[in-house]
Amino acid sequence: MRLFKRLKKPVLFLLAFVLVNALLTFFLTPYASPSSEMWDGYFRQQEIDAIYIGTSQCYESVNPEVTNPITGDHAYNMGTNAQSISDTKLALETAFADHEIKEVVFILDYDSIMKKTERRPKAEACFCYAMNRHLSLPARFKNAISFMFRPDYFCEAESVNYLIPWINNRSNFRPEYMLENAKAKLTGKAPEAGDLNNIRNEYGYKGFYGILDYDEDKDLPKEKEWSEEEVSDRAFTKLDDIISLCEKEQAKLLVVVAPETVSEVLSYGDSYFERHAFLREYLNARGVSLYDFNLANPSFYSSLPEDFKDWVHLNDAGAASFSTALATLQNKLRAGEDCEGLFFEGKEAYLSAADRIDSVRLKLYSNGKEGLTAEAFAMTGIPDRAEYEFYVREAGMTEEILVQGYSEKNSLIYQPKKSGTVTVRVNVRRAGSTCAFEHYRTEKTDYWKN
Amino acid sequence: MQFYSLEFILFLIILLLAYYLFAGKKGWLCLLAGSLLFYASFHVYYLFYVLGVAFSVWGGAWLLSKTEKKRKGRRRLILFSVLTLNFGVLCLFKYGGNLPGMSGLLMPLGLSFYMFQAAGYLVDIYYRKYEAEKNPVRFLLFVSWFPQLVQGPIGRYDRLAPQFDKTPAWDAERAKHAMVRVLYGAMKKYALANLLAGTVSHILDGDVRGLSSQVTVIGILFYAVQQYADFSGGIDMVIGIAELFGITMDENFRRPYFSVSVADFWRRWHITLGAWMRDYVFYPFALLKPMQRLGKTCKKKLGKHMGQAIPASIANLLVFFLVGIWHGSELHFVVWGLYNGVLIALSDLMRPLFDKLSAALHIRTESGGFHVFRVVRTFLLVSVGWYFDRIERVSDALVCLKNTFLHFDRDFSTVATLFAERFSDSQIVLPFVALFSLIILIVCSVLQEKGRDVYAGLQKVKCGYRWLLYIFMMVLIMTGFAYTNSGGGFMYAAF
CATH class of the missing domain: 2.60.40.10 (Immunoglobulins)
Known part of the structure; x- marks a missing residue:
C-alpha cells in the first residue's frame, strides 16, 4: 500500500505523458506514409514473384503495372522513403519468407551506401512502425528492440525517440492538416483517395505528375565529390548479405541506378564515372551486374527533361518510359542477351550524348x-x-x-x-x-x- | 553516450539502483565504476588519459604533502613538473594539430575540464589549503566523476570529494528537484539551442562579408542565445544528474545576460572557469613580486586607485588571453579573449572618471532605469565580443561589425528572405518551439534574478498545472527532435 502511494504520482504522470503522446501521434502521423503504404500493399498481395526495391527512386520510378505485362511477372515495388540497406535486407527477407521470388531489382541510391548519408534513423523508424502493424506482438517487440539497441542508435537520441512516433513520422503541424488527417484515420478513407499524388497503386508504385522547373527550382544540384574512402563498410557488408540472400534463395539480383537529371549527373564531375566504375567492379566480382540508366545509350533509353518531378526523381510519365526500358532489359537478360552495349562505357560517350543544356x-x-x-x-x-x-x-x-x-x-x-x-x-x-x-x-x- | 539516449537512461537507472540498493558505504566505488564505464563508452582509449591525469596529479600532490614546507625549490619543481606534463599533453591535443603525426588525433572528450579540475587540486595542495587525498582510487573519482566529465563544471576538491563519502540515502523530493532541473536543461539544449544552431550556422558559416547588417545581427543574437542555452542547458542536466546521487555540484551560470558590467558577466558566465582563473592565475600572478613592485610605483606616481587597478588590469589581460586561447588557438579566440580583458581593464582603470561623470550628470546610479541601461549596455558589449568568438576570421568579424554599426540597412528584405528560407511551410512550428522555450527560460531567469526559488514556487501550484507545464516542456523537446537529425553534442564538449 505504501509503495502504491509512493508510486501513484509518478505512474499517473507517466500515464498523462503517454496519453499526450498518443494524441499527438494520432493527429500528426500521416494517414499514409511511404512505408505504411508499401507494407499495407505488400500484405494485400496474393502472389509476388519479383521485387523492385530501394528508396524513393524505386517507388517513384518503377511501375510494375507497366513492367508486369512486359516481363510476365507478378512484381511488387517494395521501395520506401530513404530506405536503408538494412531495411532493404529486412524487406527482402520478409518477401523471401512469404513468396517464391525469382528476381530482385535493387534500385540503388548511392546515398544509402555512403558514410555521411547512410544513417537514416527517421526513415528506418517509420519502416519499422509500418512493418510492425502487420506483425504479431512478439515480432513487433523484437523489431522495436532491434531498432533501439542498434549500435549506432543505442547511444544516440534516436533510441529514445523511437518511442515517440510523431517525431519520426510527421508531415505538418498545421491545424487544418491535423484535422484532415484525423478525419482520414477515423473514416479509414485517404484524403483525395485515388489520386496518385497521395497514394500508391496496388503494385506499390507512387507517381507524381509535376514537372521540374529547371530555372526556378531552388534545389539545383550543387557541386559534389565522391570518394572511395567515403563508402560505408557497414552498408557494403549489408549489400554482401543481400547478394548472399538472393543466391541462397536462387533469385536473380539486378542492381540498377534510376535516371536522374543531367544536372545531377554532371554535378559530380568526373567522380560520377569513378563511382560507377567502383561499384560495377565490386558487384561484378560478386557475380552481380550493375546497370546505370543515366549511362544508357540513347538508342535504348534516354530520359527527357519533362520526365522529372525534381532533380533526382522521375514523374509519372518518366516512370512509365523508364519502367518500359527496365522491363525490356530484364527480358533481354533472361533471354541471355548481352546487354553491355546498351550502356555507355566511358565518360566521353556520355558527355557527347548529353548535349542539351539542362x-x-x-x-x-x-x-x-x-x-x-x-x-x-x-x-x-x-x-x-x-x-x-x-x-x-x-x-x-x-x-x-x-x-x-x-x-x-x-x-x-x-x-x-x-x-x-x-x-x-x-x-x-x-x-x-x-x-x-x-x-x-x-x-x-x-x-x-x- | 549522449545524455538523451537509451544507453544513458539504462546506464543511469542501473547505476542508481546499484548505488542506492547495493553499494552501502562503498557508494563511491560504485560511482567510480559508473564514471569509468561512462567515459569508456565514448572511446576505451580515453580512459588512458583520465587515469594519466588522475594518477600523475595524485602522485604530485602526495609528493608535495610529504615535502617539508621550507623546501620551496623542491616543492616548486614538483608542482611545475606535474603541471607542465599535464598541460603539455593538453596543449599538444589542442594546438598540436599541425605537428607531424598529430593530425587527425582527436582530443579526448572533456580533457581540459578534468585537467583543470585536477590542476586546481594540485595547486591547493601546494598552498596547503587542505590535506592531500591518500587514496589514489578515491582521487580518480574526483577527476572522473561522470556527469561533469564532458563539459564541467570545474569542481573543487574540498567541496566535491567529501560528498562521495556519504552513505547513499534516497530522497524522493531531491530526486524530483533533480529531474525538473534535467528537464529544464534538456529544454534549453534540445528545444532552443539545437533549433537555433542550424540558422546560426547558415548565417555565420558562409560568406559573412556579404551579409546584410540585419542578418548579421540576427545571427549574432541567435548565437548569443544558442551558446547560453547549449552550455547552461548542458550544465543544468549535469547538476541534475549529480543531484540524483545526492551530489551537489558548483553552479556554472547565474543569469549572465542580466549582468551590469562585463566583469559582472564573467562572474556569472562559466563561473567555475572564471573562479579557477581567478584563484590559480589572477591572484598568483598579481601577487608576484614584480607586479607588487609595479603596484607600489603606480600608487606613488598615479594614486591609490591606479596602484591597484594597473596590476589587476595586467593580470586580467593575461587571464582573458588564456581564456581566449583555451577556446582555441585560432586568432579570433585570442582577440575575443583580449577584447573582454581590455573592456574589464578599461572599466576598472576609468572607474573614478565614470563616478565623476555620473555625479556631474546627476545620474542616480541606484535607480531601476540606470540598472536596465547597464544591463542593456553590457549585453551589447558582450554581443560585440561574440562577433570575434563565432566568426572564424578576425578581418571578417571586423567587416561585420562595420556593417552592423555603420551600414545598418533599413531594407528588411534580406531578413524576410532568411526567415522564408529557414522556416518554410513544413517547418512553421520550429520558431514557435524556440520561442516558447525562450519565454520559459526568460520567465525563470527573471524570477531567479529577483531571488525567487522557481522550483519551490512551482510546488505551490496545483499538481495538474505543474504537470501540464512539465509535459509541455517535454513536448517542446520532442518537437525539437522532429526537426533535427540527432541530439548533437554539447558545444563546450569541444573545448
Missing part, C-alpha cells in the same frame, strides 16, 4: 571594393557550346538591366553603385542559337561597399 548554375561573390563577381556554368555535356547573357538589378531598381550581352564568357564582374541586395540573372543558350534563352537562373546577394 540548366545553368550561377554563383555570386561579393568582394567589397572589387565589386561583385558572377560565374555561370551551363549544365551540359558540351559546355563549350554554351553562351551567356547577364542582367543585374540593384537595390531600389524596378527591373533588371542587361550588363553583358551573349558571349562565350561565363563570368561577370560588376561594380554596384550602392550597398544593398543585388539580383543577377544569367541566360544561357547554345552558341549560334537565336532563341532568347534556353535556361536561366537568378540569384541574389547582399553587397556592401566596404
